[in-house]
Amino acid sequence: MKYNYYNKKLITVFLAALIIIAAMNVVVDPYYIFKSPLINKFNKFKPDAGRNHRVTKIISFKLKKQPVDSVFLGSSRVSASISENYFYKITNGKVAVNLGMNALSHDETIKMAKNIVKIHPEIKTIYVGLDFFRFLEKNKDNKRAVSVSSNKNLTMSEFNPVILSFNTTVSSINTILKNVLYKEKKSKINYVNHVFKSTLGYYGGNYYNAVLCESEILKLKKFKSDMEKDGYKVVFYLNPTHAMDMSLINQLGYLPVFEQWKISLADNFNYVDFDWVNSLTGESVGSDTKYFAEMSHPTSLFGHIILDCLLFNKNNYGIYTTKRNVRNNLSEQRKALKKWETENPEWEYEIRKVIDNAV
Numbered sequence: 567m568k569y570n571y572y573n574k575k576l577i578t579v580f581l582a583a584l585i586i587i588a589a590m591n592v593v594v595d596p597y598y599i600f601k602s603p604l605i606n607k608f609n610k611f612k613p614d615a616g617r618n619h620r621v622t623k624i625i626s627f628k629l630k631k632q633p634v635d636s637v638f639l640g641s642s643r644v645s646a647s648i649s650e651n652y653f654y655k656i657t658n659g660k661v662a663v664n665l666g667m668n669a670l671s672h673d674e675t676i677k678m679a680k681n682i683v684k685i686h687p688e689i690k691t692i693y694v695g696l697d698f699f700r701f702l703e704k705n706k707d708n709k710r711a712v713s714v715s716s717n718k719n720l721t722m723s724e725f726n727p728v729i730l731s732f733n734t735t736v737s738s739i740n741t742i743l744k745n746v747l748y749k750e751k752k753s754k755i756n757y758v759n760h761v762f763k764s765t766l767g768y769y770g771g772n773y774y775n776a777v778l779c780e781s782e783i784l785k786l787k788k789f790k791s792d793m794e795k796d797g798y799k800v801v802f803y804l805n806p807t808h809a810m811d812m813s814l815i816n817q818l819g820y821l822p823v824f825e826q827w828k829i830s831l832a833d834n835f836n837y838v839d840f841d842w843v844n845s846l847t848g849e850s851v852g853s854d855t856k857y858f859a860e861m862s863h864p865t866s867l868f869g870h871i872i873l874d875c876l877l878f879n880k881n882n883y884g885i886y887t888t889k890r891n892v893r894n895n896l897s898e899q900r901k902a903l904k905k906w907e908t909e910n911p912e913w914e915y916e917i918r919k920v921i922d923n924a925v
Contacts, residue, residue, distance in 0.1 A: 587735055596737035611745050623665050627682065628718065634686040635660040639675050640695030642668040643805040646859065647869030648695075656873065672700065672782055676789045683798060685718050692798055693876065694786075695805040696837070698815070699769075701827055703777040762810070762851050763916055765860040769811060770920045776820040778827055787834040802831070803876060803884065806840040806868055808861040809848040809906045810913050816903060817917050825896050832892040838884040839895065840872060843902040846883055851913070 594609045595602035604610040627634075635657070638648045644666030653662035665678060675694060683689050699705050790800040815824050831837055841847075846857045846868060857868040864872075875884035885895055907914055 591734050591738050594738040594741050596734065596741040607745050609741055609745060611741070623667065627663055627665065628685060630661070630663060630686070632661045633688045634663055635689070636662040636691040636693060637679075637682060637689060638662065638664045638666060638693045638695065639670070639678060640666045640805065641670050641697050641700065642666060643697060643807075643863055644695040647805070647864040647866060647872060648693075649866045649869050649873070652866070652870050653873055653877075656877065666695065671706075672785055672789075676785070679789070679793065683793075683796070690799060691801060692793060693801045693803065696786075696802055696831070697805050698824055698827055698841070699772050701779055701782045702773075703779045704775065705772070706779045706782055758851055758853065758855050761860045762808075765862055766810065766814065766916060766920045767923075769862055770814060770818070773815055773818055773820055776815075776818075776823045778823050778830065780830060783830050783834050790835055801876065802835060802837040803872070804828075804837060804839045804841040806847050806864050806872070806883075808858050809843045809903065809910075810851075810917065811861045812841070812843060812847075812903055813907050813914065814861075814917050814920070816907070817914075817921055821900075821903075825900075828887070828896060829892050832887050832889045836886065836888045838876060839887045840875075840884045842885070842895075842899040843906045844883060846871065848902075848906045 593602055596609075602609070636653070638644050645664060645668070646666075648662075648664045648666065650662050650664055654660065665682070667674075670678075679692055679694075683692075786802070790802070793800050812821075812824070815821055828839065849855060849857050857865055857871075859865050871881060871883050874880040885891075887895060
């Protein structure tokens with residue numbers, strides 16, 4: 567009898583602990599899946615919101631009860647820039663879902679698209695943000711799998727990781743601690759400069775030995791054709807990067823590869839090009855920098871520009887590109903890049919340092 571008593575007590579304690587952990591993870595909502603109330607000094611700041619996107623975004627998508635008008639697929643650049651709330655605002659209540667994920671490959675993008683339209687068949691448009699590095703031979707197979715089934719309902723295997731997993735519990739605790747201790751950075755200009763410089767080195771390595779993989783382009787061409795036969799509109803656009811990213815590609819000697827990428831894309835399908843030097847992509851780096859978190863990732867403010875252009879053609883920051891105009895566009899873009907490089911010698915110096923240190 568005593569053993570039964572202790573066993574029951576242990577089971578009760580265990581179940582109570584599970585309930586407490588699950589409740590904490592829902593209330594803190596570290597990945598902002600359940601849209602729990604945001605409370606200052608508790609869970610308003612979401613430092614871990616970008617973790618586990620391959621799990622959390624699929625769950626959030628399946629939990630969406632409203633009809634979904636559009637989805638956005640692509641890399642972390644899409645994830646960082648496209649605002650579902652802004653889309654809702656400018657379309658008078660239409661729902662878009664941002665399914666951008668870190669290092670999402672084209673194979674995974676295609677698999678996701680084919681399954682998500684089975685979950686929400688009312689989807690009208692699929693927007694796909696494209697990145698130069700993903701079309702390079704050495705990066706084409708550098709992918710991480712996304713577990714997304716065509717089952718409309720959440721399974722326990724999908725739901726458990728955001729309720730009871732160790733990672734989610736750690737993220738909840740981290741969210742609470744960071745909210746309690748969070749302070750604004752006193753010297754934003756020094757912080758921004760540091761972030762831009764640190765990403766220079768990382769992306770320099772990403773571009774070395776750049777060789778264009780044409781098969782990746784053909785893969786997307788077929789995907790677009792297949793989806794449009796099924797009644798879904800597919801819109802490709804090039805994610806914006808800061809001018810120093812394009813200058814890095816140029817100084818490494820791979821601008822011809824970058825330009826051939828744009829030409830080959832246009833030879834196979836039309837797209838909207840945001841990846842060229844202009845007043846936004848060439849903005850100065852410092853305390854007033856607002857369109858880029860660092861040289862590779864645009865902010866949601868740039869995302870507003872992207873949405874205004876894609877949906878309503880409200881600005882000229884996205885160039886509708888076809889095989890007829892792509893070469894003329896590149897000629898003008900080359901001049902704009904040259905002008906930026908001339909006007910920003912301090913960043914050209916930093917770019918040269920990265921290249922010289924890697925040799």
